[in-house]
Amino acid sequence: MSGDIGGISKTVNYKGNRIDIGGHRFFSKSDRVMKWWQHIMPLQGKPSKDDLILVRNVPLSNEKDAPDPEKSDLALLIRHRVSRIFFLRSFFDYPISLKFNTFKNLGIIKIITVGISYIIARLMPIKPEKSLEDFLINRFGRTLYNLFFKDYTEKVWGVPCHKIKPEWGAQRIKGLSITRAILHAIKSIIKKDKSVGQKKVETSLIEQFTYPKLGPGQMWEEVVRLITKMGAEIYMHSKVVGIKYKGNNVTQITVQNSKTNTTETFEGDYFFSTMPVKELVQVMSPSPPEPVREVAAGLLYRDFITVGLLLKKMKINNNTKIPTVNNIVPDNWIYIQEREVKIGRLQIFNNWSPYMVKDPNTVWIGLEYFCNEGDELWEKSDDNFMKFAIDELIKIDIISKEDVLDSTLIRMPKTYPAYFGTYDDFDVVKKFTNSLENLFLIGRNGMHKYNNQDHSMLTAMTAVENIINNVKTKDNIWLVNTEKDYHEKK
Numbered sequence: 001m002s003g004d005i006g007g008i009s010k011t012v013n014y015k016g017n018r019i020d021i022g023g024h025r026f027f028s029k030s031d032r033v034m035k036w037w038q039h040i041m042p043l044q045g046k047p048s049k050d051d052l053i054l055v056r057n058v059p060l061s062n063e064k065d066a067p068d069p070e071k072s073d074l075a076l077l078i079r080h081r082v083s084r085i086f087f088l089r090s091f092f093d094y095p096i097s098l099k100f101n102t103f104k105n106l107g108i109i110k111i112i113t114v115g116i117s118y119i120i121a122r123l124m125p126i127k128p129e130k131s132l133e134d135f136l137i138n139r140f141g142r143t144l145y146n147l148f149f150k151d152y153t154e155k156v157w158g159v160p161c162h163k164i165k166p167e168w169g170a171q172r173i174k175g176l177s178i179t180r181a182i183l184h185a186i187k188s189i190i191k192k193d194k195s196v197g198q199k200k201v202e203t204s205l206i207e208q209f210t211y212p213k214l215g216p217g218q219m220w221e222e223v224v225r226l227i228t229k230m231g232a233e234i235y236m237h238s239k240v241v242g243i244k245y246k247g248n249n250v251t252q253i254t255v256q257n258s259k260t261n262t263t264e265t266f267e268g269d270y271f272f273s274t275m276p277v278k279e280l281v282q283v284m285s286p287s288p289p290e291p292v293r294e295v296a297a298g299l300l301y302r303d304f305i306t307v308g309l310l311l312k313k314m315k316i317n318n319n320t321k322i323p324t325v326n327n328i329v330p331d332n333w334i335y336i337q338e339r340e341v342k343i344g345r346l347q348i349f350n351n352w353s354p355y356m357v358k359d360p361n362t363v364w365i366g367l368e369y370f371c372n373e374g375d376e377l378w379e380k381s382d383d384n385f386m387k388f389a390i391d392e393l394i395k396i397d398i399i400s401k402e403d404v405l406d407s408t409l410i411r412m413p414k415t416y417p418a419y420f421g422t423y424d425d426f427d428v429v430k431k432f433t434n435s436l437e438n439l440f441l442i443g444r445n446g447m448h449k450y451n452n453q454d455h456s457m458l459t460a461m462t463a464v465e466n467i468i469n470n471v472k473t474k475d476n477i478w479l480v481n482t483e484k485d486y487h488e489k490k
Contacts, residue, residue, distance in 0.1 A: 003236045004217065005224050007274070008415055008444075009453055011217030012308075014408045016358030019308045019366055021412055023333050023347055024216040026076065027209035028454035032461065034210075040222055041076040041212055044069050048077050048213075049354040054323045058208075069355070074222065075213045077353055082322060082330045085148060086346075087337035089397060091319070092148070094335060110143070117141035132419075133161035135169035152337055155344045156370045157302055157418065165419040168450060213355050216453075235264075240275060243284045250439045270467055272460065274443035276301065276414050277429060291425075292432045298422030299429075299448055303378060304415035307367040307389040310406040314363055315399050325350065328363055341392040342377065344370050362405065367393065373413055382409045417448040434474050440466075442477065455481040 004010040012019040028034050044058075045066025051058055052070075058078045060066070067075040085092040090105040103111055118141030126134040132153065136145045153161050212218040224234055235255060241263065242254030252267045273280055281288055281296035288296075314329065322330040334346040347366035349356040357364045367389045371377035380388065386407045393399045426448060433441055440463040441447050443456040451459070458480045466474070 006217040006220035008304075008412060009216045009220060011215030012410055014308055015406070017308065017310060017364045018215045018349065018356040019306060019408075019410065020215045020217075020347065020349065020352060020356070021306055021366075021410060022304070022368070022415070023345075023352070024211075024453055025081065025209035025332075026211055026216070026219070026453075028452075030454055030458060033454040033457055036457070037210065037219065038076060040226070041074055041219060042066055043210065044075045044077050046070065048075075049360070050325050053325055056323070069213050073213055073218070073355075076210045077213055079209055079211045079332070079352065080322070080330075081207050081209055081332060082320075082351070083333055083335070084331055085335045085337050086396070086398070087148070089338075091334075106147075110147075114141060114143045114147075117143035129166045131162045132164035132166055132169050135166040136161065139169075148337060151339055152335055152344065155342065156416070157420075158370065158372060158375075159420060163420055165423060168419045211353055213353055215353065215356055240280075241283055243271075243280065245284065245286075245436055245439075248435055248437045250436055268438075270438045270440065272440045272442055272446075272463060274446040276417075276445040277433075277441070277448045280433075280441075280446075281429065288432055291428050295422045295425045295428045299426070300418040300421035300423075301414040301445075302416040302418055303371050303373050304412040305369040305371060305377065305385065306410045306412070307369075307386055308408045308410070309365050309367060309390065309393075309399075309404065311363040311365065311399060312403040312405060314365075315397055315403075325354070325360065326363075336396070338396050341396055342369060343389065343392050344368050346393075346398070370416075378411070385409055414445060417445055417450055419450070423448070430478070437472065440474065440477065447478070449481070451481055 002010075004012070008021055009024050010021065012021065026037055042063060043061035043066060045061045045063065046068035047056070047058065047060070048069045050056070058080075060078075069075040069077060083094045085094050088105065092102060092105060093099065106114070121138055121141040125138045129135050129138060133145070133150075136149045136153075140149065150161055153164075157164055228234060235257075237258045238255045239258065240253050241256045242265075243250060244252045244254075250268075250271045252265055253271065254263055254265050256263045276299075278296050278299045278301075281293060287293065313326070316329055318324050318327045318329050320330055324330045328348065328350055330351060331346075331348055332351050333348070336343045336346055345368040347368065349364045349366060350360075354360060369377055369389070377385070386409055390399070390401070390404055390407065394401055429448075433439060442459040442463055444451050447459065459477050462477045462480060463474075465471070466476070
């Protein structure tokens, strides 16, 4: 129904300050995806604004026509990745490292307890892993799980970790563990992987990534420009309200325009769906079998609210050795582990791209909240929510009230497909939709699968290849991000 391009990967422009909803690193272990991104937007050939100010060395493109981001908007920047945890009013590395700062912040007794609990978890792992709690304890130990994973994860999902399926961990964390984090730290001291692809680095541990100059939505806006130039038609402010199928094929869809309230019917040879599975099944005609309807109706989602906050400065300072413009903390995002606030994560858009901020002497941040449509957070008015969010950051000493210049709010329903509700029986829905030969479910909501953007793209690419090669099975689409070729671990 939106007039924006990119879905959750869109960029919202508020008075010249750009918001990336959720934070999108353009990084993939898939050469195909990386090449595709760089085909649409070439890598920077000259330093960006903050590279110049800080006299920072970045691996620039050697291509003859590689863009200068100071002169061209169509540029993919190479960014340094910093992400930390804010807990006990202190910063911890993410993933947790065994550096002096960690010892100092936690204290020797907690560190010893962390070590002992991790050894116990490795020697006596929980088997079988029935929940996300089991998954995390097996990889980090119970003490570290309770300190750094339990509260944050329950902020994200709104349910206890023992009620969440371990598939979420397999989907998002995969090969990460304390052992791998330590090995990565040792390897980094000996030799850093400065390649753009960073093939030998765990995805959760990568130290650089590419990023469109004007935010993630710029990539998809450029794609729309290219495909409309080739004759494609894009229908904005529209929602699929009807899907007719006969036998093993979808025959037509009905689309409603939210601005004009008019409907239009389209026929086609193939249909690709990224709409939430719950809504897809609801609008199908004839009505799917009752078991399919019941499972689809019970699928759950987690919704998302971002507050954009413009500041003169932040109260927290850069206490790292990483140089930054105006001494801003160097993080792309910060996981807020403090238990007395509901904010889950904090983005600093200046560090994603200096071109996301209209006035480089201000700090432009995003406060991220996880909620459910209709709950207490979601039902707050925009003004009340923004005041509430500002007060939370003041409470945990990240900002001062007098430094707030402006704010805005964005709501994103059905941002995260959940691994609870009727998810255990999702194969009932999958089997039915797979039986419709010309319907292809792709992407995060389309497959009710918590994929990153690169894996979502690979599902679409695989679906198109199946059509071209007359491959009838859809198993290879569902295997994206589960096959070893797509895993974040080697």
